[in-house]
Amino acid sequence: xxxxxxxISALLFGSALLLFAGGIHSLILPVRGSAEGFTxxxxxxxxxxxxxxxxxxxxxxxxxxxxxxxxRTFGVMCAFAAVSILIQALIVExxxxxPVRAVSGFCFAGAAMIVESWLNDRAQPSTRGTIFGIYTxxxxxxxxxxxxxxxxxxxxxxxxxxxxxxxxxxALVPTALSTSASPAPLTTVRLNLPALWRNSPxxxxxxxxxxxxxxxxxTLAAVYAxxxxxxxxxxxxxxxxxxxxGALSQVPIGFASDRMDRRIVLIAAAVAALSAxxxxxxxxxxxxxxxxxxxxxxxxxxxxxxxxxVAHANDHAPPGTSIQVSGGLLMVFGLxxxxxxxxxxxxxSKAGPQGxxxxxxxxxxxxxx
Amino acid sequence: xxxxxxxxxxxxxxxxxxxxxAFQVGLPARxxxxxxxxxxxxxxEAMPLVNQPDIADPRQAEP
Numbered sequence: 001x002x003x004x005x006x007x008i009s010a011l012l013f014g015s016a017l018l019l020f021a022g023g024i025h026s027l028i029l030p031v032r033g034s035a036e037g038f039t040x041x042x043x044x045x046x047x048x049x050x051x052x053x054x055x056x057x058x059x060x061x062x063x064x065x066x067x068x069x070x071x072r073t074f075g076v077m078c079a080f081a082a083v084s085i086l087i088q089a090l091i092v093e094x095x096x097x098x099p100v101r102a103v104s105g106f107c108f109a110g111a112a113m114i115v116e117s118w119l120n121d122r123a124q125p126s127t128r129g130t131i132f133g134i135y136t137x138x139x140x141x142x143x144x145x146x147x148x149x150x151x152x153x154x155x156x157x158x159x160x161x162x163x164x165x166x167x168x169x170x171a172l173v174p175t176a177l178s179t180s181a182s183p184a185p186l187t188t189v190r191l192n193l194p195a196l197w198r199n200s201p202x203x204x205x206x207x208x209x210x211x212x213x214x215x216x217x218x219t220l221a222a223v224y225a226x227x228x229x230x231x232x233x234x235x236x237x238x239x240x241x242x243x244x245x246g247a248l249s250q251v252p253i254g255f256a257s258d259r260m261d262r263r264i265v266l267i268a269a270a271v272a273a274l275s276a277x278x279x280x281x282x283x284x285x286x287x288x289x290x291x292x293x294x295x296x297x298x299x300x301x302x303x304x305x306x307x308x309x310v311a312h313a314n315d316h317a318p319p320g321t322s323i324q325v326s327g328g329l330l331m332v333f334g335l336x337x338x339x340x341x342x343x344x345x346x347x348x349s350k351a352g353p354q355g356x357x358x359x360x361x362x363x364x365x366x367x368x369x
Numbered sequence: 370x371x372x373x374x375x376x377x378x379x380x381x382x383x384x385x386x387x388x389x390x391a392f393q394v395g396l397p398a399r400x401x402x403x404x405x406x407x408x409x410x411x412x413x414e415a416m417p418l419v420n421q422p423d424i425a426d427p428r429q430a431e432p
Contacts, residue, residue, distance in 0.1 A: 128408070135408070311391075326409075
């Protein structure tokens with residue numbers, strides 16, 4: 001393990017700092033926005049802005065890296081991410097936050113792509129799985145730590161915006177000091193919808209719906225928690241528990257999907273998500289424990305759906321095209337992510353906190369193989 | 370809706386076990402990029418996407 005870790009430790013450390021800052025950034029905006037009286041629609045548009053930036057980052061950052069190199073581009077991404085969170089601290093207005101959030105989505109996608117490209121370059125065929133596993137674990141821990149950090153201080157002032165900017169800047173240090181040569185050019189992705197559809201229409205339709213559902217929850221979970229009266233610590237847990245539950249649930253769900261028809265496993269996950277949606281809508285829980293338990297069930301179901309769909313699509317793909325299929329599905333997921341938070345924000349404005357789950361229940365009910 | 374789903378599934382056969390790839394545990398998709406897909410790929414697929422054949426290429430669909 002140690003001999004795998006040492007050569008990539010600087011990259012992992014930089015990635016962890018980036019994800020820690022991203023965790024703070026993703027929660028401080030809805031928390032502070034709610035405190036400032038922003039509408040749910042505006043807070044949903046923050047997620048839409050992020051998703052637009054993220055998709056554009058996946059499409060255009062490889063060209064930037066090709067022009068100026070990995071290290072310089074990574075520095076630019078971290079610098080702009082820091083600038084964006086500081087601008088949001090200085091101008092606390094909905095019209096300013098939404099486009100700036102798109103900039104941070106672009107930077108985040110770019111920075112993540114560069115780190116992953118580097119890891120890809122360092123990985124040997126025999127160590128690829130181990131490196132990916134360690135990278136996933138480090139990112140989950142850092143993201144959760146960033147989200148939980150906001151329960152430890154004042155969210156009504158400048159503090160967490162400044163802390164986020166500090167960590168965005170620190171994230172560029174390990175790669176900026178690196179003396180190693182730049183890796184191979186970044187992965188470029190083409191969104192070829194007709195080809196993806198011919199390969200697996202189920203996967204394209206389902207991944208779009210999962211994009212709507214997951215992005216709506218990822219953007220507005222904190223707003224829901226705030227509006228049902230959960231405290232700051234519970235709010236941070238409400239955002240973190242589903243992500244961790246989703247990471248854990250992928251192990252048994254992946255095991256099952258490799259041994260039986262993946263479509264049945266996908267239906268089972270959708271039924272579990274529907275159950276959680278219904279419980280949130282009909283029971284309208286207000287207590288901390290009920291909300292966290294339901295959020296855990298919800299996260300365990302929704303965060304396992306995407307890898308099932310990708311595996312199903314790859315089962316149908318011609319040999320040697322799995323990365324092309326995965327990249328294309330990721331872009332379709334991104335399109336769903338653009339729409340989802342907007343719809344959920346409008347629904348929450350009209351129907352209250354449960355409007356979030358009225359959106360996700362529609363996405364889960366229409367997602368069928 | 371459940372009946373319709375089951376009817377649709379019955380009309381298309383499941384993928385044979387021997388032809389299935391492995392499920393890959395990964396990050397929540399909101400934090401994933403095309404590079405994540407490349408990093409998560411198995412040994413036989415681990416090459417830059419730019420070098421991969423497009424799935425739209427009809428020659429790739431031939432057995």
